[in-house]
Amino acid sequence: MGPMLPPAKTPNNRPRRPADPPGTAARRAAMRLLDAVLRRGDPLEAALPAATRGLEGPDRGLAHAIAAEALRRLPDLDALIDSATRQPLPANAKARTALRIALVQTLSLGTPPHAAIATVLPLVDGGPRKLVHGVFGALTRGGAALPELPSLPAEVAARWGANWGNAVVDAAAAAIAAPPPLDLTLADPDALAPEGTSLAPDHRRLVDPAPVTNLAGYAEGTWWVQDIAASLPARLLGRGPGKALDLCAAPGGKTMQLAAAGWDVTALEIAPSRAARLHENLSRTHLPAKVVIADALDWEPAEPMDALLLDAPCSATGIFRRHPDVLYRAHPAIIAEMAALQARLLDRAAGWVRPGGRLVFATCSLEPEEGEAQIERFLATRADYALEPATAGELPAKLIRDAAGFLRLLPGTLADVGGCDGFFIARLKRASA
Ligand SMILES: C[S@@+](CC[C@H](N)C(=O)[O-])C[C@H]1O[C@@H](n2cnc3c(N)ncnc32)[C@H](O)[C@@H]1O
Structure with missing residues (x-):
């Protein structure tokens, strides 16, 4: 063994801290x-x-x-x-x-x-x-290990258990444990796309995929990443022609669906940085839409719309698999604040749909205040609107259900094929004049 060296000194004579290990x-x-x-x-x-x-x-x-x-x-x-x-x-x-x-x-x-x-x-x-x-x-x-089924934060488990039952809490825990698949929405059913399973003609599901930019069709812009649940709201507006307004649009998954379905789309977004992503996505997919950067609470369209999509800002608790931070941020006060904003957006947007036109309201939330309760409140104040339930053939067969007339996607939905995000979706039809 060599002689013991004194610790290295810094110029001011304090011992030098050992360099941090790489990483x-x-x-x-x-x-x-x-x-x-x-x-x-x-x-x-x-x-x-x-x-x-x-x-x-x-x-x-x-x-x-x-x-x-x-x-x-x-x-x-x-x-x-x-x-x-x-x-x-x-x-x-x-x-x-x-x-x-x-x-x-x-x-x-x-x-x-x-x-x-x-x-x-x-x-x-x-x-x-x-x-x-x-x-x-x-x-x-001591051989410490994590349980196979992750625990949800106590506040979330109690809230979801009370609202949806313990089986949904268990399904959410199982969903946290498994890496979610990657869903792609195709601009049309024949578009170039990687091999995968398919829940609808214009859908591919990939398990353990290569980086997105390496997948077949990325450069050509023939598809975009979108969870199957997030693809349902635009599906419920069907195909154009006609004028469609996507009210809270960025990063644009639903704008691209509407444009690909032949609608003349106006896409509104309040955040300029998010609108920039919407522009990038439209440019990669070569799909047309008029992008407006504005606050939907100030702005209004020049003419009535045939179709309106309100994919409202929300607590986002439905996307906890890919964004586990929502489990710690979506406290009751945030949920109440979001529900109040959604009510203002919905009440305002309802006046912009032509008689006989359709409005789809959606949130990627698992909180009834941002779903069922929101629509019940709206329908109680607007006699000119009624729920229009999805019919067979409009949506992937496994997702059609619900006598209530709206779609509620909970943890456990599609669990046998890799699950999906949590969502609430209601299609409303405005009475003809
Ligand atoms: C749930 S995200 C929309 C996701 C988008 N529809 C998609 O499919 O890619 C909600 C969006 O609404 C925007 N937003 C929030 N408040 C708004 C407002 N008052 N007016 C317009 N956009 C708003 C947010 O910046 C956010 O980009």
């Missing part, structure tokens, strides 16, 4: 992402640019994957952490976040324990390093 920056970014979602209530996707600034693509992807998986497994990770500490750590303590990040990598993402902990300890330098190391070591040496 630490991605874990640091994962910590920023979890903080953004859990403490500040930001959407995970919206937090990505700032949280991962300066990281290379693969590290950015890794930070996102770690944070998303930690959110999917959060209640179970926390239960493990609490089982190994004398006093529960505060909800957003750095030590808890560091442990969530280290544990989820080892227990769910296949990272070897030594790599998971080595890249996480620098995140608590000058703080509870010993505690994090000790708890992680005790859990991993």
